[in-house]
Amino acid sequence: MSRLRARGRRRASRIHPALYLFPLPALVLYVVFFAVPTLQAVQYSVTDWDGFSPDFANVGIANFRDALTDDDLFRNAATNNLKFMLVVVVLQTAFALLLALLLARNSRGGILLRALFFFPTILSSVSVAFIWKFVYDPNFGLGNRFLGAVGLDGLQSSYLGDDAAAIYWVALSQVWFHVGQMMVLFIAGLQAVPRELYEASAIDGAGRWAQFRHITWPMIAPATTIVVAYTTIQSFRAFDLILGLGGNPPRPSLDILSTRIYATFVNSEYGYAAAESLLFMLLIAAITVAQRQLLGLTRGSV
């Protein structure tokens, strides 16, 4: 009996060869349409190919040098992108944490509010852009109307029409768009904190702030790391929102890296667009690594 079972077990733990075929469809598509094109981008980036001409020249690192030193449009987009990222990361993380702290306990009203705050995340970015276009409309928009109603006429603004501030207004709509998603991540982190810690500290006479400072904050460090990393990546993917609010192609005051690369590509500068996109990728990678260092990524949190 046991010999039979041992034999069965041996046979069972052998892998059926057909199993090796299972990842093949995914692998083939992924290699042909994703991995190879990613490598080809490197190849394109050192050429001046316009997408049509059969012959094009190898220009070495000229594209990269131009993007970094000569190209005001690219530099403008990078600056805008960094401003946008900083504002979005700081505000979105802060508001998401605040809302999560207020809604971490499971009350019925709280669950309803969580669902409401999460809701904008599922909308398409173009829809969100149209909603905010109306809020920001200088003549008829909800923003100025509200300020007028509460007697703050002095704060009324032309919003996206104000070149210096436009990118920050888009940053606010981005926060509105995704803060609920980040709130949910924080709530998951908060609910994992053992209750006993709070009870014990309350006995020791710790106040609300002391509890937050010494228990909550350290315990949700992994969630914070995830939220900051996720929010950063999202701020580089704001492409749709920018096109919706800033036009296609967007005005220079609203141009970010993703829209700049797209515009270069549409302009048939294939080689140059590829070089820009590699710089884009390097920048994201560098920021991600820097964040991991700064936030002291806790092992196993991502």
Add this chain to the structure above:
Amino acid sequence: MRYQLGRRAVLAVWAALIVVPLTVVVFGTFKTTAELFESPFSPPGSLTLGNYRAVLDGALGTAFVNSVLVTLASVALTLLLASLAAYACARIPGWVGWVVFGFLVLGMSVPAQANMVPQYVLFDSLGLLDSRLGLVLINVVVTLPVAVFILGGFMRTLPRDLYEASAIDGAGPWRTYRSIVMPLAMPSVAATAIFLFVIHWNELLYPLLFISSPEKRTIPLALLSFQGEYLTDYPLLFSGVVVASAPIVLVYVLLQRHFVAGMTAGAVKG
């Protein structure tokens, strides 16, 4: 007491920030531009469907059908390929499974702009530009990494004994996948499906790159092209927003819990 008061105030302000604009949008779809500018907050005087008729008869009607077809095909195909790969990678012993899994998942860290130029050239040479099939294909390829990642996390939690038992009962890998693994993986498959549904339904970049004929546009692309055509006809834009969001909002209201699970599954391990 002061804390409770502050808490309520913050939550009320935030709720208003979401409810007020959305209400204005929905009310606005029943108004004329003049009415909307006159009194954006007031309920509509009549429930005329003129704006909806205008957007549905125009670009958005066709786009809606295209979006449904492309989204359903993309979600189904991504789930099939990703679940097969994730299952096999969890099951194949030693380094092979891990290497294949790691290689597939690596794509998550590549931003769309990084490879779009060669992808465009490749799709062009294969005659897949300006076709719904091409959109499905690029959707699948781009979301495979994250789908494999989420499903792989679940597949690794299935106990080895399960596979052994099914092998002893004479089930091959396909049978095991179909009758044992997939039914057990249903919660994580459902979460992934919703996650993919939101991404594919809202996808803008690839339609923008690949589609040139107006009759092949998907909803986000048709919506974006509104912006140029009806510069400040907000009632029409708002009707577009409502039509574009209707299917996703409907599913959200029905499956709220799964939505949250789906949209955060990619961010948290396992």
